[in-house]
Amino acid sequence: MIGTVRSLLSGAILSGTPLLYATLAEVVSERAGIVNLGLEGVMLMGAVVGFITMVQTGSAAAALVAGALAGALFNLLFAFVVITRRANQLASGLALLFCGVGLSALIGSPYIGSRVAGLPEIRIPGLAELPLVGGVFFQHDGLVYASGPIAVLVWWVLFHTRWGLHLRAVGENPTAAFAAGKSPAALQFQALFIAGLLGGIAGVHLSLGPAKTWAEWMTAGRGFIAVALVIFSKWHPLRAIGGALVFGGAISLQLQLQALGVPVSPFLLDMLPYLLSLALLAAWGGARRHAAPGSLGRVFQRSD
Amino acid sequence: MSAPSEPVAGAMAFGGGRLSGLTQALGLLALGLAVFAAVLLVFGKNPIRAYADIFSSTLGSWYGFSETLVKVIPLILTAVAVAVPGRIWLINVGGEGQLHVGALAATWGALQWGHWPAWLLLPTMAVLGFLGGGLWGAIPGVLRARGWASETIATLLLNYVAILLVNFVVFGPWRDPEGVNYPQTAEFAAAAVLPTFGTSRVHLGIVFALVALAVFAFVVARTRWGLEMRAIGGNAEAARRAGIPIAAYVVVLMLAGGGLAGLAGMAEVSAIQGRLRPSLSPGYGYTGFLISWMAAGRAGGILVAAFLLAVITAGGDILQMTQALPGSVVHILMAVILFVVLGRRAAGR
Numbered sequence: 001m002i003g004t005v006r007s008l009l010s011g012a013i014l015s016g017t018p019l020l021y022a023t024l025a026e027v028v029s030e031r032a033g034i035v036n037l038g039l040e041g042v043m044l045m046g047a048v049v050g051f052i053t054m055v056q057t058g059s060a061a062a063a064l065v066a067g068a069l070a071g072a073l074f075n076l077l078f079a080f081v082v083i084t085r086r087a088n089q090l091a092s093g094l095a096l097l098f099c100g101v102g103l104s105a106l107i108g109s110p111y112i113g114s115r116v117a118g119l120p121e122i123r124i125p126g127l128a129e130l131p132l133v134g135g136v137f138f139q140h141d142g143l144v145y146a147s148g149p150i151a152v153l154v155w156w157v158l159f160h161t162r163w164g165l166h167l168r169a170v171g172e173n174p175t176a177a178f179a180a181g182k183s184p185a186a187l188q189f190q191a192l193f194i195a196g197l198l199g200g201i202a203g204v205h206l207s208l209g210p211a212k213t214w215a216e217w218m219t220a221g222r223g224f225i226a227v228a229l230v231i232f233s234k235w236h237p238l239r240a241i242g243g244a245l246v247f248g249g250a251i252s253l254q255l256q257l258q259a260l261g262v263p264v265s266p267f268l269l270d271m272l273p274y275l276l277s278l279a280l281l282a283a284w285g286g287a288r289r290h291a292a293p294g295s296l297g298r299v300f301q302r303s304d
Numbered sequence: 305m306s307a308p309s310e311p312v313a314g315a316m317a318f319g320g321g322r323l324s325g326l327t328q329a330l331g332l333l334a335l336g337l338a339v340f341a342a343v344l345l346v347f348g349k350n351p352i353r354a355y356a357d358i359f360s361s362t363l364g365s366w367y368g369f370s371e372t373l374v375k376v377i378p379l380i381l382t383a384v385a386v387a388v389p390g391r392i393w394l395i396n397v398g399g400e401g402q403l404h405v406g407a408l409a410a411t412w413g414a415l416q417w418g419h420w421p422a423w424l425l426l427p428t429m430a431v432l433g434f435l436g437g438g439l440w441g442a443i444p445g446v447l448r449a450r451g452w453a454s455e456t457i458a459t460l461l462l463n464y465v466a467i468l469l470v471n472f473v474v475f476g477p478w479r480d481p482e483g484v485n486y487p488q489t490a491e492f493a494a495a496a497v498l499p500t501f502g503t504s505r506v507h508l509g510i511v512f513a514l515v516a517l518a519v520f521a522f523v524v525a526r527t528r529w530g531l532e533m534r535a536i537g538g539n540a541e542a543a544r545r546a547g548i549p550i551a552a553y554v555v556v557l558m559l560a561g562g563g564l565a566g567l568a569g570m571a572e573v574s575a576i577q578g579r580l581r582p583s584l585s586p587g588y589g590y591t592g593f594l595i596s597w598m599a600a601g602r603a604g605g606i607l608v609a610a611f612l613l614a615v616i617t618a619g620g621d622i623l624q625m626t627q628a629l630p631g632s633v634v635h636i637l638m639a640v641i642l643f644v645v646l647g648r649r650a651a652g653r
Contacts, residue, residue: 037397037456077643085647090395090456091597095642098590102635106347109630216632224460231457267472274461281461282452 008249008256010136013144014210016248018043020147021202022226023233023240024154025195030230031158032191033171033184033293037093038078039199040223041100046071046203048104051214054116064143064204071200072193074100079192083185097223105216118212119143119205143205148241150198155237167191171293202226221274228277232284235293250276332648333612336641343636349627357626358619368618370504374576375614377506378403378585380513381568382592383610384520385441387601388561389455391524391533392540392553398444398459399565400589401466402437406566407573408470409436411489411580414573415478418493425495429570430512437566438559440466445558449551455558463589471582478580489580498575509571516564521603533557565589586631591617594642613638 022039029036036042050067054060078096081087119141127138158164167187169177174184206222207214225247233239254269262269341351362372382399389396410433417425444458473479473489480490498507524530535543536550544550568588573580595613599605620634 037460081643081647087643087646088597091593092643092646094397094590094593095639095646097639098594098635099639099643102630102632102637102639103343105630105632106343106636216630221461221464224457228457228461231454265472265476267468267475271465271468274464278447278453278458278461281454281457282447 004256004260006136007259008252011252011255012245012249013136013140014248015251016244017144017147017209018202018205019222019226019229019247020151020240020244021143021198021205022223023229023244024151024237025198025202026226026230027233027235027237027240028154028158028167028191028198029195030235031171031293032167032188033174034082034188034192035089035093035227036075036078036096036192036195037090037224037227038096038100039093039195039226040219040221041097041104042071042075042078042196042199043203043206043219043223044100044104044217045074046200047207047218048108048111048203048214050200050204051114051116051207052107052111054118054208055111055114058117060117060119060142060208063208064201067204067208068197068200071198071203072196074103075192075196075199076189079189083188083192101217108214108216111214112216114214116208116212118208118210141205141209143201143209147244151237151241154198158237163187163190168293199223225273225277228281232280234284246280247273247276328648332644333641336637336644339640339644340637343640349629354623354627354629357622358615361622362615362618367504370506372611372614372618373504373506373510375617376610377509377513378568378572378588379592379595379610379614379617380517380606381509381564381571382589383595383599383606384513384516384592384603385437385561385563385565385568385589386593386596387599387603387606388520388564389441389445389554389557390596390601391530392536392550392557394445394448394554394558395456396441396444396459396558396561397456397593398441398462398562398589399568399592400585400587401459401463402440402562402565403569403572403585403589404463404466404470405440405569406433406437406563407569407580407584408466408473409433409566410570411473411478411492411573414492414496415489418496420495422495425493426498426574429496429574430567433566433570434563435566437569438563440566441562442555442559445555445562448558449554467582470580470584474580474582480579487582491579492574496574497578498571500575505576507571507575509568509575512567512571516567517603517606524603565592568592586617586620587635591638594638598642598645 022043026036026039046067049070050063053066054063057063078092081092082089121139122142122145124138128134130138158168166177166182170182170184170187178184203219206218211218229240229243229247233243250273254272257264257269258266337355344351344354362368382403385399385402386396410429413429413432414425417428440462444453444455444462447453447458448455474487478489480488482490498509500507524533532543532548533553535546535548536553540550569584572584577584591613595606595609598609616634616637620631623629623633624631
């Protein structure tokens with residue numbers, strides 16, 4: 001029993017990590033007023049480029065940097081279409097998703113079945129040996145430990161720096177921000193670059209975390225779950241931590257139930273995270289109008 | 305057909321007259337093809353050979369042409385499934401899930417009443433397919449009408465649930481005990497299979513698709529419903545004050561859209577597969593979404609774009625065989641064309 005609970009918690013943290021990075025990416029993007037439904041494509045690019053770099057160089061650090069940059073550069077394509085060309089964000093986001101699915105499949109096809117060491121596990125000396133909780137909390141790869149502090153960092157940057165204030169102002173009301181002498185386009189490009197970095201990292205953890213493999217469309221809807229998590233977190237980076245853990249828990253619970261041999265079809269158990277997303281979305285939906293950035297999804301037309 | 309200046313799905317019309325609109329559309333297509341060619345070049349593939357393969361395999365023979373038409377059928381239906389709710393700015397990305405549930409419901413009918421004659425069984429399956437897909441579209445519709453959840457996210461999440469549902473039945477309760485290694489239902493009775501034209505695989509579903517497209521164009525252009533939808537799409541607040549029941553439109557249009565995608569699922573299991581299989585659709589629902597946006601939700605545009613993307617979809621299978629490229633590579637081409645169209649249309653004026 002205790003063993004199961006420990007595996008469940010440990011699994012929640014592991015599955016929640018890429019979700020947290022992805023949710024933070026979408027929070028930054030939406031705070032700047034841009035919905036990115038193509039986050040899943042960004043994650044796939046991060047996952048495949050990180051994986052290939054790992055196969056080629058054997059360096060986890062190089063894989064992380066390459067994966068994050070791949071995500072960021074890929075997201076700039078989206079930025080160009082929705083900011084510079086002012087295209088519809090939802091349709092462009094789905095086009096970005098398709099582009100990511102196809103491009104990652106093309107780049108990754110020679111690497112299907114390749115074996116890699118994955119991200120090195122870091123045992124925190126002293127703490128990892130603690131009874132019961134040691135293995136659950138203090139025996140993970142570096143990206144797991146970094147995820148919490150990075151969420152705090154995103155919160156601090158958004159809410160306690162001048163840049164974050166301007167970014168949120170653009171997301172609330174780009175016309176007013178423009179009138180105040182800010183360039184909405186420049187700030188939004190910067191936000192989407194950072195969101196791309198975070199989305200790329202989420203992808204790296206998917207391919208080089210516990211999975212240690214590359215498969216076509218391996219994100220399996222996690223990018224969409226992250227978009228739902230943003231609403232659940234009320235666009236707040238710190239609430240995203242809790243949200244990611246709940247969803248990581250749902251994914252982990254489904255794996256644990258299968259491991260225990262519960263006589264329920266694995267296909268029904270697999271529905272859990274998606275149905276949970278939908279249920280939480282509906283339950284939290286009423287309050288979302290107050291928390292959403294004012295100009296979310298709209299196109300800013302400067303009239304000069 | 306609707307006038308080109310309507311505020312359809314947030315897109316502006318191609319500028320100028322009919323001729324310059326056509327030139328512009330061809331120019332955008334050429335730009336998309338050129339970008340994809342560059343991507344292929346970067347990966348050491350020969351784009352000219354790739355395009356030649358796609359062209360000769362789809363438009364180079366009667367057989368290729370008929371196989372392209374086979375793909376046009378579900379693509380028109382899933383595109384109209386997006387365009388119908390798109391009239392009032394609803395974003396239905398759930399065509400894939402609605403198609404799967406429609407196929408599931410139609411399969412239930414086929415397995416239940418396999419002894420019925422075709423004239424009774426086929427319409428029953430079509431109604432079941434429509435209702436199944438319609439239900440799957442109406443759920444996000446209700447969530448949206450009550451202000452509980454965005455239909456965009458809800459339809460996306462329900463896609464995964466629907467595909468898992470199909471997997472569940474074909475691996476579990478409905479699995480054909482005789483199909484030892486294949487997860488699939490038993491083969492349908494002959495009465496449950498839609499008739500085809502001549503020796504080709506083009507089936508009666510093409511009539512469903514064209515009728516759906518024509519009815520959509522007619523309702524939009526010639527009926528009071530079309531007028532009210534235009535009012536909601538133009539200014540929801542004004543429409544509400546004028547007494548138009550917006551919530552009812554949200555639910556009904558999502559149901560109708562989902563139903564059409566469900567009908568595509570019924571046609572696929574009945575005419576193409578002859579049984580329910582997990583590999584029912586190579587992403588027809590998502591491709592239909594791209595088609596509807598490329599066409600700005602207009603019936604004529606959907607017809608043209610569905611044909612174009614059917615060629616590209618069929619081309620993906622060919623590239624997999626002749627060029628050893630992953631089948632999903634054509635997703636890049638679809639995405640690039642959509643990027644070019646969306647970017648051009650919004651910034652062009």
